[in-house]
Amino acid sequence: MMEIRTPKTHKAKRVLEKRAPKLVENGKKTLILHGTKTSATVSSVLMELYRLKKGGAIKYSRRNENIRPFESGGETSLEFFSLKTDCSIFVYGSHTKKRPDNLVLGRMYDHHVYDLIEVGIENFKSLLSFSYDKKIAPHEGSKPFICFTGEGFENIPELKQLKEVLTDLFRGEVVENLNLTGLDRAYICTAISPTKVFLTHCAIKLKKSGTIVPRIELVEVGPSMDLVIRRNRLPNEGLRKEAMKSSKDKPKKKVKNVDQNDVLGKLGRVYIPEQEVGKIPMADKSKGVKRERREGKMKKNKEEGSASKKLKESE
Amino acid sequence: MDMETDQIYQIDVGNLLAFNPNHRFSSAPSSREELVKECVTEGTKLVQAIADTLFNLPSTETNDGPLVQLPPPTTKLPREKHLPRPKPPTKWEEFALKKGIQKRKKDKIVYDETTDKFKRRHGYDRVNDDNDIPIIEAKASDEPGEDPFAMRLDDKKKRVGKQEKNRLENLKTAAKAGALPSHVQLAVTGLPISGTKTQPKKIGKEALGDVAGLAATSTASGGKFDKKLPGEKPPKKQGKHHKYLPIVPRYGWVDEEKEQTNKVLGKLLSKHSHEILNVGKAINMYNDKKEKKKSGRSDKSKAKKDITKKKPYANKAN
Numbered sequence: 191m192m193e194i195r196t197p198k199t200h201k202a203k204r205v206l207e208k209r210a211p212k213l214v215e216n217g218k219k220t221l222i223l224h225g226t227k228t229s230a231t232v233s234s235v236l237m238e239l240y241r242l243k244k245g246g247a248i249k250y251s252r253r254n255e256n257i258r259p260f261e262s263g264g265e266t267s268l269e270f271f272s273l274k275t276d277c278s279i280f281v282y283g284s285h286t287k288k289r290p291d292n293l294v295l296g297r298m299y300d301h302h303v304y305d306l307i308e309v310g311i312e313n314f315k316s317l318l319s320f321s322y323d324k325k326i327a328p329h330e331g332s333k334p335f336i337c338f339t340g341e342g343f344e345n346i347p348e349l350k351q352l353k354e355v356l357t358d359l360f361r362g363e364v365v366e367n368l369n370l371t372g373l374d375r376a377y378i379c380t381a382i383s384p385t386k387v388f389l390t391h392c393a394i395k396l397k398k399s400g401t402i403v404p405r406i407e408l409v410e411v412g413p414s415m416d417l418v419i420r421r422n423r424l425p426n427e428g429l430r431k432e433a434m435k436s437s438k439d440k441p442k443k444k445v446k447n448v449d450q451n452d453v454l455g456k457l458g459r460v461y462i463p464e465q466e467v468g469k470i471p472m473a474d475k476s477k478g479v480k481r482e483r484r485e486g487k488m489k490k491n492k493e494e495g496s497a498s499k500k501l502k503e504s505e
Numbered sequence: 506m507d508m509e510t511d512q513i514y515q516i517d518v519g520n521l522l523a524f525n526p527n528h529r530f531s532s533a534p535s536s537r538e539e540l541v542k543e544c545v546t547e548g549t550k551l552v553q554a555i556a557d558t559l560f561n562l563p564s565t566e567t568n569d570g571p572l573v574q575l576p577p578p579t580t581k582l583p584r585e586k587h588l589p590r591p592k593p594p595t596k597w598e599e600f601a602l603k604k605g606i607q608k609r610k611k612d613k614i615v616y617d618e619t620t621d622k623f624k625r626r627h628g629y630d631r632v633n634d635d636n637d638i639p640i641i642e643a644k645a646s647d648e649p650g651e652d653p654f655a656m657r658l659d660d661k662k663k664r665v666g667k668q669e670k671n672r673l674e675n676l677k678t679a680a681k682a683g684a685l686p687s688h689v690q691l692a693v694t695g696l697p698i699s700g701t702k703t704q705p706k707k708i709g710k711e712a713l714g715d716v717a718g719l720a721a722t723s724t725a726s727g728g729k730f731d732k733k734l735p736g737e738k739p740p741k742k743q744g745k746h747h748k749y750l751p752i753v754p755r756y757g758w759v760d761e762e763k764e765q766t767n768k769v770l771g772k773l774l775s776k777h778s779h780e781i782l783n784v785g786k787a788i789n790m791y792n793d794k795k796e797k798k799k800s801g802r803s804d805k806s807k808a809k810k811d812i813t814k815k816k817p818y819a820n821k822a823n
Binding site: 191192193194195196197203206207209210211212213215218278297298299300301304313333334335336337338339340341343344353354357358361364365366367368369370371372373376378380382388390392394402403404405406407408410414425430432433434435436437451452453 | 519520521522523524525526527528529530537540541544545547548549551552553555556557559560561564567569570571572573574575578580581582583584585586587588589594598599602603672673676677687688689690691692693694695696
């Protein structure tokens with residue numbers, strides 16, 4: 191017995207439609223949570239990350255003991271939370287003796303884990319420790335500049351993945367129109383060694399210059415930390431291909447003479463040249479011969495005016 | 506934008522992203538501050554590069570400031586959900602395609618010929634409303650005794666039921682192809698029962714409570730000491746309810762308890778058995794029966810006998 195369930199209120203319907211798979215997607219939301227134990231650094235990192243991403247992030251305050259992103263069974267809770275909150279990126283913080291000040295950045299595809307990267311936090315400076323002119327403080331939800339420096343981001347696969355994940359994390363919504371006065375923040379990531387990345391958050395000061403383009407000055411406001419690459423998990427090729435698919439990948443090459451019909455399926459057109467009926471070679475020779483015989487006989491009858499048995503016998 | 510020949514940045518304006526693949530730390534940075542300073546300067550250069558492209562884009566002036574149209578981002582990032590799958594055609598759509606039936610746009614207001622007015626197609630005071638028909642003419646194929654209005658209602662119910670079934674089937678095929686519309690959910694309500702077509706009737710909350718109460722009364726103490734499940738509400742009237750009449754007669758009042766027991770005894774012993782039988786009614790009933798037998802039981806609609814008035818122990822009195 192199946193029942194069709196539709197939302198009874200317009201609000202519920204709008205929520206469901208917002209979460210449905212679309213051609214052009216909404217900005218990814220981030221889920222911030224922590225594990226069994228967290229140190230002061232980790233909890234402040236998570237809190238500040240939440241503040242930076244205020245509009246598009248959800249922070250869970252309870253500890254989650256059964257989430258272990260790198261183990262096969264430990265992702266079910268994460269996937270459930272991702273489904274419930276409609277979040278496709280997660281930041282999981284924890285602190286153990288073996289992995290102190292640990293942060294796992296992960297992404298989801300269809301609410302299943304797509305890829306993971308684990309980083310350790312070092313030299314963390316909270317945003318409260320920076321002193322700057324409050325007027326230039328970045329506003330909540332403004333679109334940031336993201337800058338990567340260092341050849342490591344191109345050559346080393348882990349750093350390449352980190353670059354992609356950080357872009358996804360900080361990007362926010364993809365917008366078409368941008369107000370130039372609203373540009374006030376930038377994230378600077380520098381690869382200082384093949385395994386270490388220095389990340390900082392700066393506010394932008396636009397200074398007058400001679401041209402339309404203002405001179406940019408960056409002032410550090412924000413949390414700054416060193417990320418040490420620990421473990422990572424890349425997505426498998428098939429999943430990656432599917433996730434990277436977009437609707438306008440390549441225009442379908444028009445195959446000629448083939449038609450798709452919903453009812454009949456695939457239809458083809460075949461062109462046949464003009465048939466000259468008299469010259470078609472016949473398979474059954476005997477019949478053709480018979481007709482020729484008959485016609486020949488009729489002709490002869492007309493000419494001679496009498497049936498000739500001799501003609502029959504001869505043929 | 507090129508600053509020096511070996512310093513070409515990879516800029517993605519759509520994402521406000523810039524990447525400098527050519528930077529190398531020339532010397533090991535002496536201190537943390539030096540390192541930070543160098544990183545920030547490099548970052549500034551990159552942001553300046555993006556801003557150069559950004560501010561040179563055609564902008565429109567609005568109240569809040571200059572608005573630019575960003576080009577689409579060039580870095581490809583993975584999607585968060587799969588691409589929406591195409592919906593398989595419904596049974597009607599397949600049929601329409603086969604027959605070449607085109608969809609026609611229907612007007613909201615239609616001309617009604619019975620009343621020469623324009624009426625709406627759906628809703629209050631609509632064209633061809635089923636409830637508005639005053640007279641339905643009888644056809645030769647109609648049997649007498651059938652209510653055509655009730656038949657129309659029945660037909661409509663059947664049509665609606667068939668449509669719902671078809672809709673469910675279409676949604677099932679869509680769900681199989683992974684293309685269920687986002688606001689619809691298919692839920693399994695019960696186990697499939699083979700053999701019977703009737704759905705098991707769901708017992709309501711009050712009915713369940715009543716049954717629990719009934720079961721409680723069957724216990725010796727009337728359900729007073731029954732173990733309660735967590736969340737179960739206390740029953741309405743617990744325990745045995747026995748109304749005890751006052752034994753001590755009050756001044757001026759009849760001794761009620763004595764009267765009660767006497768009444769019961771009297772009925773049992775039939776001391777006043779003649780009062781139990783209503784002689785007049787019995788005679789009438791007898792006469793009726795006799796007349797009926799004579800007439801031959803022609804009229805079907807006769808009032809039923811009043812069987813509630815019993816004659817207990819009428820024979821045993823003597």
